[in-house]
Amino acid sequence: MKTALITGVTGQDGSYLAELLIGKGYVVHGLIRRASTFNTHRLSNIFQDPHSDSPRLVLHYGDILDSDSTATLVHRIEPDEVYNLAAQSHVRVSFDMPVYTAEVAYVGALRLLEVLRNFSGRRPVRFYQASSSEMYGDTRGRLSETSPFRPRSPYAIAKVAAYWQTVNYREAYGLFAANGILFNHESPRRGETFVTRKITRGLAMILAGRERALYLGNLEARRDWGFAGDYVDAMWRILQADRPDDFVIATGASHSVRDWLRLCCDLVGLDPERIVSIDRRYFRPTEVDALEGDPSKAERLLGWKAQVRFERLAAMMLASDLGDFGVDPQRYPELAERLG
Ligand code: NAP
Numbered sequence: 001m002k003t004a005l006i007t008g009v010t011g012q013d014g015s016y017l018a019e020l021l022i023g024k025g026y027v028v029h030g031l032i033r034r035a036s037t038f039n040t041h042r043l044s045n046i047f048q049d050p051h052s053d054s055p056r057l058v059l060h061y062g063d064i065l066d067s068d069s070t071a072t073l074v075h076r077i078e079p080d081e082v083y084n085l086a087a088q089s090h091v092r093v094s095f096d097m098p099v100y101t102a103e104v105a106y107v108g109a110l111r112l113l114e115v116l117r118n119f120s121g122r123r124p125v126r127f128y129q130a131s132s133s134e135m136y137g138d139t140r141g142r143l144s145e146t147s148p149f150r151p152r153s154p155y156a157i158a159k160v161a162a163y164w165q166t167v168n169y170r171e172a173y174g175l176f177a178a179n180g181i182l183f184n185h186e187s188p189r190r191g192e193t194f195v196t197r198k199i200t201r202g203l204a205m206i207l208a209g210r211e212r213a214l215y216l217g218n219l220e221a222r223r224d225w226g227f228a229g230d231y232v233d234a235m236w237r238i239l240q241a242d243r244p245d246d247f248v249i250a251t252g253a254s255h256s257v258r259d260w261l262r263l264c265c266d267l268v269g270l271d272p273e274r275i276v277s278i279d280r281r282y283f284r285p286t287e288v289d290a291l292e293g294d295p296s297k298a299e300r301l302l303g304w305k306a307q308v309r310f311e312r313l314a315a316m317m318l319a320s321d322l323g324d325f326g327v328d329p330q331r332y333p334e335l336a337e338r339l340g
């Protein structure tokens with residue numbers, strides 16, 4: 001039975017990854033931060049599993065910045081695989097908190113790599129770094145593993161540094177250390193302040209009579225949006241490869257924020273012109289105008305392919321948010337049809 005450690009287990013990806021690994025028979029250890037309120041709501045599916053007879057998910061208090069407690073944990077649980085998903089992951093917020101973002105997203109990754117370099121003398125371990133399409137920034141075209149990085153935010157710059165540190169630990173120390181360069185991926189568990197979820201949740205609140213308007217920033221930005229459930233499968237596959245390497249994970253198709261907004265409004269019969277206002281607060285000092293990935297290396301070498309596409313993703317997220325606000329998704333024929 002394999003053992004995995006996930007940092008960032010309470011986040012969107014951490015929760016899907018924990019479910020996936022448990023389904024594959026792993027014992028999963030997750031690093032969680034102490035908070036003044038419950039922060040494990042995304043993991044409730046796992047805790048509520050009535051068939052669970054032994055603890056397959058074990059949570060440990062810690063912080064990616066605290067390498068002493070991380071080292072103690074790693075030496076105690078002796079993981080076969082470590083997935084580093086912890087980050088201050090909001091690009092807009094990284095302009096307000098650049099140093100903190102760099103500490104968590106870059107120095108945190110470096111501290112963990114140092115812990116694993118020491119530990120790997122005792123036992124082989126595989127390391128996954130959550131790298132991001134934001135690293136490409138201003139680079140245009142269909143982005144692959146060989147495209148240059150031109151980061152445009154404190155978050156992206158921290159991720160570039162962590163990316164190269166991961167490559168360096170692989171080359172300098174022979175550590176099995178790999179980067180997944182993941183393009184945007186969403187789900188009903190996506191943080192409420194990222195644009196896809198902000199829109200689906202905002203529309204649900206309007207339909208439930210809880211809000212009257214939705215305030216958004218740049219509607220022209222384009223992203224390559226996939227489903228988080230598909231993308232955690234790619235993370236796992238990256239660590240099962242014969243040798244450590246770096247992979248772009250994307251759908252290969254991009255759409256604008258305006259496209260997402262229109263699609264979601266169409267699915268529930270709302271007119272975006274009547275409900276959306278543009279608010280300068282949501283613009284970034286430097287924007288990444290367009291990101292579209294070329295996942296052919298992952299398709300060829302990992303046998304991975306995105307399953308859930310744009311329209312289905314929007315329908316899934318809308319239905320979930322409507323349900324949360326007590327609105328039956330079946331009331332909307334176009335949405336019901338997409339849900340199948
Ligand atoms: P998320 O929902 O924001 O989750 C981030 C996780 O990191 C949370 O569990 C958070 O804990 C944890 N965390 C933050 N600071 C920490 C610290 N100092 N010590 C320990 N844990 C800390 O992000 P996500 O969407 O799941 O993304 C997972 C990773 O992939 C992130 O590194 C992100 O930058 C990267 N990524 C995401 C995407 C995407 O489109 N989702 C694309 C490319 C790369 P709390 O719950 O306590 O806040």
Ligand code: G4F
Pocket residue numbers: 089090091092131132133134182183184185193194195196198215216217218219221222223257282283284287288291
């Ligand atoms: O949903 P977003 O905040 O995601 P962004 O900035 O692309 O970052 C996400 O994906 C990255 C992968 O490329 C991850 F590394 C990162 O951790 C995160 O998960 O914004 C998407 C686009 C941006 O161009 C933004 O300017 O939507 C635009 N946007 C327009 N109105 C908005 C809003 N973004 C947010 N968050 N809120 C708005 O009201």
